Amino acid sequence: MRIEEHPILGTYEKGRTVSFTFDGKELQGCEGEPIAIALKNAGVMVHRYTKKEHKPRGIFCAIGRCTDCVMIVNGKPNVRTCITPLEEGMEVRTQYGVGEKAEGGAQK
Amino acid sequence: MKRYDMIIVGAGPAGLSAAIEAAKRGMKVVVYDENAKPGGQLFKQIHKFFGSKEHKAKIRGFHIGEELLAEANSLGVEVVLNAIVIGLFPEKEVTVKIDDHVEHVKGDTVLIATGASENMVTFPGWTLPGVIGAGAAQTMMNLHGTLPGKRVLMLGSGNVGLVVSFQLMQAGCEVVALADAAPRVGGYGVHAAKVARCGVPFYLSHTIVKADGDEYVTGVTIGEVDKNWQVIPGTEKHFDVDTICLAVGLSPMSKLADMAGCAMEDNPAKAGFVPTVDKYGETSISGIYAAGDVSGIEEASSAMIEGRIAGIAAAAKLGFISEEECEAEVAKQETALDGLRQGMFAPGMRGKMITETEEGVEISQNLLKKGFVADEEIERFPGVTHNTGVHPVIECTQNIPCNPCQDACPKHCIKIGSNITALPAIDPEQKCTGCGMCVASCSGQAIFLVNEDCGDGTAEITLPYEFLPLPEKGAKGTALSRSGEAVCEAEVVNVRSAKAFDHTHLLTMKVPKEYAMKARFFKEAAKS
Numbered sequence: 329m330r331i332e333e334h335p336i337l338g339t340y341e342k343g344r345t346v347s348f349t350f351d352g353k354e355l356q357g358c359e360g361e362p363i364a365i366a367l368k369n370a371g372v373m374v375h376r377y378t379k380k381e382h383k384p385r386g387i388f389c390a391i392g393r394c395t396d397c398v399m400i401v402n403g404k405p406n407v408r409t410c411i412t413p414l415e416e417g418m419e420v421r422t423q424y425g426v427g428e429k430a431e432g433g434a435q436k
Numbered sequence: 437m438k439r440y441d442m443i444i445v446g447a448g449p450a451g452l453s454a455a456i457e458a459a460k461r462g463m464k465v466v467v468y469d470e471n472a473k474p475g476g477q478l479f480k481q482i483h484k485f486f487g488s489k490e491h492k493a494k495i496r497g498f499h500i501g502e503e504l505l506a507e508a509n510s511l512g513v514e515v516v517l518n519a520i521v522i523g524l525f526p527e528k529e530v531t532v533k534i535d536d537h538v539e540h541v542k543g544d545t546v547l548i549a550t551g552a553s554e555n556m557v558t559f560p561g562w563t564l565p566g567v568i569g570a571g572a573a574q575t576m577m578n579l580h581g582t583l584p585g586k587r588v589l590m591l592g593s594g595n596v597g598l599v600v601s602f603q604l605m606q607a608g609c610e611v612v613a614l615a616d617a618a619p620r621v622g623g624y625g626v627h628a629a630k631v632a633r634c635g636v637p638f639y640l641s642h643t644i645v646k647a648d649g650d651e652y653v654t655g656v657t658i659g660e661v662d663k664n665w666q667v668i669p670g671t672e673k674h675f676d677v678d679t680i681c682l683a684v685g686l687s688p689m690s691k692l693a694d695m696a697g698c699a700m701e702d703n704p705a706k707a708g709f710v711p712t713v714d715k716y717g718e719t720s721i722s723g724i725y726a727a728g729d730v731s732g733i734e735e736a737s738s739a740m741i742e743g744r745i746a747g748i749a750a751a752a753k754l755g756f757i758s759e760e761e762c763e764a765e766v767a768k769q770e771t772a773l774d775g776l777r778q779g780m781f782a783p784g785m786r787g788k789m790i791t792e793t794e795e796g797v798e799i800s801q802n803l804l805k806k807g808f809v810a811d812e813e814i815e816r817f818p819g820v821t822h823n824t825g826v827h828p829v830i831e832c833t834q835n836i837p838c839n840p841c842q843d844a845c846p847k848h849c850i851k852i853g854s855n856i857t858a859l860p861a862i863d864p865e866q867k868c869t870g871c872g873m874c875v876a877s878c879s880g881q882a883i884f885l886v887n888e889d890c891g892d893g894t895a896e897i898t899l900p901y902e903f904l905p906l907p908e909k910g911a912k913g914t915a916l917s918r919s920g921e922a923v924c925e926a927e928v929v930n931v932r933s934a935k936a937f938d939h940t941h942l943l944t945m946k947v948p949k950e951y952a953m954k955a956r957f958f959k960e961a962a963k964s
Contacts, residue, residue, distance in 0.1 A: 330581055330582055330583075330585070331577065331581045331582065331583060331584070331607050331608060332583070333904060334577075334578075334606065334607060334904070335606050335608065335902050335903050335904045335906075335939060336482045336902060336939045337498075337578065337581075338497065339483060339581075340580070342581070344697060346925055361580055362580065365576065365580045365582050368576070368582055369582055372563040373566060373651065373652040374565055374651055374652065375565070383563060384564065384565055384650075384651050384652065385563060385565060386564075386565025386566065386652065387565065387572060388567070388569060388572060389554065389568075389569050389571065389578075390568070390569070390571065390572035390575040391571060391572070391573050391575060391820035392470070392471075392536040392740060393469070393553060396563075410572075410575075411471075411472065413472075
């Protein structure tokens with residue numbers, strides 16, 4: 329949920345609204361904000377599932393340190409969504425395990 | 437290979453302060469920071485800082501960050517962002533990863549100002565989405581304008597847990613409870629009190645038993661712990677929450693110092709594994725310095741001074757200033773640092789049980805156990821006096837390094853003296869005009885203006901208010917006690933806002949006069 333007006337900070341400077349996809353579904357966020365923030369505001373909590381036990385993970389540290397929030401972004405796995413700025417048209421996907429690879433070794 | 441007079445790792449309060457002092461003296465300085473924005477955690481700090489004028493007291497952290505950045509820029513400091521320092525070698529060579537390449541740079545001096553990372557605790561369910569660090573909550577709210585959740589349980593009653601709990605409420609979250617396994621509140625009592633009077637219950641000697649939820653957090657169970665930290669069966673309490681926020685301490689991020697071969701120590705007084713440093717912040721390797729949380733967890737205010745000292749010392753080491761000038765400048769900074777390191781929260785006091793203030797006043801045990809000073813305890817503190825007409829009531833009950841209230845009062849009603857940790861006292865000879873500058877200047881939001889008897893059976897209480905929506909004059913609602921309990925009906929009779937108050941509004945409410953010393957917060961009735 330976005331904070332419309334903050335008692336100390338007032339309103340926030342945000343980028344223009346852009347579309348991106350999450351597991352193929354179109355969502356909207358603010359350009360330049362972390363992907364994780366756009367997902368959080370769209371109600372997405374689970375970013376990935378762990379490899380061995382298939383346990384959900386989401387935002388934990390929000391400063392790029394813990395790697396809990398990694399996802400597949402534009403085909404590249406293990407992208408720390410809490411510090412990667414959102415761009416128009418980004419393809420964001422839930423990551424299962426350490427991220428899949430397409431045939432021939434190229435990252436899908 | 438690029439060369440610099442000083443390479444600084446970390447553009448937080450310590451790193452930027454060092455860069456300013458070094459650049460001011462003619463040094464060529466570069467600051468590397470792994471983040472996309474400089475300032476470290478300062479830009480997430482929206483509360484007014486403690487200390488005195490020289491420590492930038494009563495200025496909000498993010499404004500201090502803006503000031504530091506502007507000063508560093510005007511001095512020509514090169515700040516390189518998205519730059520991760522991956523190597524530091526004894527010869528003061530640094531390898532830094534920028535985008536997808538690695539650069540190798542050489543410094544004649546190096547400052548490690550990498551700060552700290554958050555500690556975590558584990559419990560069943562702790563890896564669920566919705567369990568977040570307190571820093572993450574601050575990042576979401578204060579940088580990105582996003583609520584971490586609707587209903588939050590905070591674990592940790594240190595200053596971070598207390599300050600972030602308040603920030604969560606300012607942003608619009610409900611904080612359902614604040615728990616800590618420790619038997620006493622760890623942070624400043626004034627921070628606890630401003631959370632408690634909003635109605636947040638404190639559960640000391642309580643820890644998290646488990647977090648509920650399959651895909652994300654849907655609830656939390658806490659339980660009371662015995663003296664061996666084991667949960668006592670039957671004491672479990674459940675809360676429906678969507679967010680669990682962990683504020684269980686910080687650890688120095690000292691890996692670079694260790695990697696370079698600096699002598700290290702495991703020092704509980706510094707909250708972890710730190711490089712040993714001398715009074716200039718210099719490690720065992722000549723020309724490699726450490727400042728800020730990386731050399732011992734403290735506040736940003738002390739990190740800034742440590743950074744300044746390291747910058748000055750590095751300038752002397754390379755001959756940009758004389759030894760004499762260095763000694764004189766460092767002595768000034770040390771005096772400022774000593775001022776902050778006094779009182780019952782000084783670094784050397786960690787874990788000590790304190791029963792009395794420096795003045796010999798018995799500490800409020802209720803404050804330590806429940807987060808607020810009990811009615812029967814409040815009268816014994818020197819800031820709490822009675823008078824006719826409007827007068828300040830200062831509910832500042834612990835020796836913390838802070839004195840803006842003394843300077844704020846144009847009538848000199850408030851006395852702290854030269855020892856900034858002393859409890860503020862009221863000079864009954866001086867006449868309060870009710871201007872409210874003290875209320876707005878108190879970083880702990882512990883000052884109230886009270887007119888105990890308006891002559892018509894009512895009393896008026898002016899309190900600091902930093903929430904939205906701001907009630908308007910004439911608004912009706914409930915007055916809450918220090919514990920956050922509803923005590924009586926109240927009506928807002930005045931709301932003052934001014935640039936000098938810096939977003940702390942002064943809300944004056946009218947209550948029956950028997951509640952003059954009990955009512956400390958206003959909750960507006962829901963509008964129909």
